[in-house]
Amino acid sequence: MPVYSMTGYASARHGTTVAGAESGARATPARRLGLEIRSVNARFLDIALRLPDELRAAEPLLRSLLTARLKRGKVEVRVALDNEDSPHLQDPQPKLLQRLNSLQDSVLAWLPGAAPLSVADALRLCATPQTGSEDGSQAIAALAEQALDALMAAREREGQRLVDALLERLWQLRKLTQQAAPMVPALVEQQRQRFLERWKEAMALTDGATLPEAARERALTEATAFALRIDVAEELTRLDAHLDEIERLLKKGGEAGKRLDFLIQELHREANTLGAKSAALDLTRISVDMKVLIEQMREQVQNIE
Incomplete structure (x- = not known):
């Protein structure tokens, strides 16, 4: 099932004969019906119709056609009805x-x-004969279906570009996660050795004597507490889980925009926690790089239906 963007544009036009000419009168000039649909991202479906007064009767039909195929987005529909030879006055x-x-x-x-x-x-x-309501509604319905087909095709193409961009950033986030995973054990061991050295200096062991057992235990306790403070294994696990779910939704397709937006918020939360627990410049850099990628993903997800 494809992923649709909420951004798109489509138009359709065709000639139609205005109804209502009386028997024996000369033919009423042909009129040209045009319809444009523009859509941008929005939290919900918001439809705005711009129709000539003589075609107002077709508004419920247009809304029904749009709500049947569009789920989210700010959608503007403009309908115009003009004489084909409008620059010249008609007798x-x-x-x-x-x-x-x-x-x-x-x-x-x-x-x-x-x-x-x-x-x-x-x-x-x-010069403004009225259009027969039934004929006008049928013409608008046919034109709206044609424009909607074009709009959905455009939104599908744009949606595929968004999916490709999101998958590329997912791959980069996985790579950063893999880089961060082995850093924590090395940092814990490094800090453990540092605690032991500080305690040796504090005890002023200049005679080469063995470090007292109590001091060693105190150093190891401090090192353990430090390890707990900087442990980001849980955050990295949740990051991987969120990345897996985002990839699953992108490949499944359909109406995934709201769920993807929620998962992006969760990714940002985990990246923030990773940066807060960072005890090394390399881990801080990884956290910053993650947040940049996540923010880019957020901008893309805002356009997915």
């Missing part, structure tokens, strides 16, 4: 002019002070 139909004149007479009869229609008003009103 108004005589029947429409007669109807406008009749309506104007009725309005002026009730409102004598109303301004009469201008030529521009008449041309504008005659």
